[in-house]
Amino acid sequence: MWQLDTAIVGTSSAITALRAYLPKVARSRATVLVTGETGTGKERVARAVHELGPRSPGPFVVVNCGALPDSLIESELFGHMRGAFTGAHANVQGAIASADGGTLFLDEIGELSLFAQARLLRVLESHEVQPVGSTRSRQIDVRVVAATNRELEADVAAQRFRADLFYRLNIARLVIPPLRERPDDVGVLADHTIAEFNRRDRCRVGRVAEPLLRCLQAHDWPGNVRELRNLIEAVFIDPPEGSIHLAHLPPVFQRVFGQYRSTSDSERARMLEALERCHGNKAEAAKSLNCSRMTLYRKLAKYHVNAPPFEKLD
Structure with a gap:
C-alpha cells in the first residue's frame, strides 16, 4: 500500500515541509512543476501528487521527454493515425490520451523541442488532443505534472523554452533540495x-x-x-x-x-x-x-x- 512517509523519506526541515505541502497540492487542480537535480526523486514526488489526490484511481502515465527524439515525441504524446507517416501501420493512442482521468508525468520537460512545447501548451489550454495525421480532436481530462533538472527560467531567457508554457506549468512549484x-x-x-x-x-x-x-x-x-x-x-x-x-x-x-x-x-x-x-x-x-x-x-x-x-x- 502506498504511503507518503515511506515514499518521501527524510527528517530535514526541507523534506518535512515538502511532505506537509504535498497533500494540499494534490487536492488542487493546478499543474505542477517539480524541480531538482538528477537523482533527487522527482518521479516519487510526482507519484505522491497523483496518489494523494482525487485522481489516484486513474492512470499514472510517465513520459521521459529526454529519451525520445523529436521525430517520435509528437507521436508519443499525441498519438497518430494509420498512414500518418512511414511505419504508422495502425492507429496509436498517445500518452496524453492514455492518461485521461489520471495524471501525466512529463519528466525532463526542458528537453522538449519548441514545436512540441507549442502543441503541449495548446493541449493544456484547450483540454483537447489531436493525433498526428488526424483532423479531429478528442476531449481529455488530464492533470499534468512536469519535472526538470534544468533552470527553466534561464532557458526562457535564452528562448530555449517557451515563456507561456513555463508560466502555464509553474503554478504549483515543488523544489527538492539536493542531498x-x-x-x-x-x-x-x-x-x-x-x-x-x-x-x-x-x-x-x-x-x-x-x-x-x-x-x-x-x-x-x-x-x-x-x-x-x-x-x-x-x-x-x-x-x-x-x-x-x-x-x-x-x-x-x-x-x-x-x-x-x-x-x-x-x-x-x-x-x-x-x-x-x-x-x-x-x-x-x-x-x-x-x-x-x-x-x-x-x-x-x-x-x-x-x-x-x-x-x-x-
Whole structure:
C-alpha cells in the first residue's frame, strides 16, 4: 500500500515541509512543476501528487521527454493515425490520451523541442488532443505534472523554452533540495534502503556504523538519493551480518568514502588540510575533497573558517 512517509523519506526541515505541502497540492487542480537535480526523486514526488489526490484511481502515465527524439515525441504524446507517416501501420493512442482521468508525468520537460512545447501548451489550454495525421480532436481530462533538472527560467531567457508554457506549468512549484544540503537525511535514507533490501533479499544487514556514516554525511552526493541507493545495493552483493563498515563497501566505494577519514575525524580539519595541501586554491581543494567549490565555500562559512594565510588568488 502506498504511503507518503515511506515514499518521501527524510527528517530535514526541507523534506518535512515538502511532505506537509504535498497533500494540499494534490487536492488542487493546478499543474505542477517539480524541480531538482538528477537523482533527487522527482518521479516519487510526482507519484505522491497523483496518489494523494482525487485522481489516484486513474492512470499514472510517465513520459521521459529526454529519451525520445523529436521525430517520435509528437507521436508519443499525441498519438497518430494509420498512414500518418512511414511505419504508422495502425492507429496509436498517445500518452496524453492514455492518461485521461489520471495524471501525466512529463519528466525532463526542458528537453522538449519548441514545436512540441507549442502543441503541449495548446493541449493544456484547450483540454483537447489531436493525433498526428488526424483532423479531429478528442476531449481529455488530464492533470499534468512536469519535472526538470534544468533552470527553466534561464532557458526562457535564452528562448530555449517557451515563456507561456513555463508560466502555464509553474503554478504549483515543488523544489527538492539536493542531498548534500541535508546531510541529516543520509542516515535516515540509508536505514530505509537497508530495510527495503533486507526484505527483498531476506537478509539481516545492520545499520551503517557511525564512523562510516560520518564519511557518508561529508560526501557531496552528485548523484543524490539514487547514488546513495546504489551504494547500499552494492553492499548487498556480499551482505555483512551486522553493521556496515567501510571495509564492507566494494573497493571502488572504499576509495571514494575512505578519503573522508582523518586523524582528527574533523571535517573542519580536513578542509584546512586540503586547502594547505593545495596552497589555498579552493577549486583544487574542493576537487580533492570530492565536493563542489560552492559546497566548500558553504562549509568554510559553516565552520567560520577565514581565508588561511597560505591562500592564493584562484
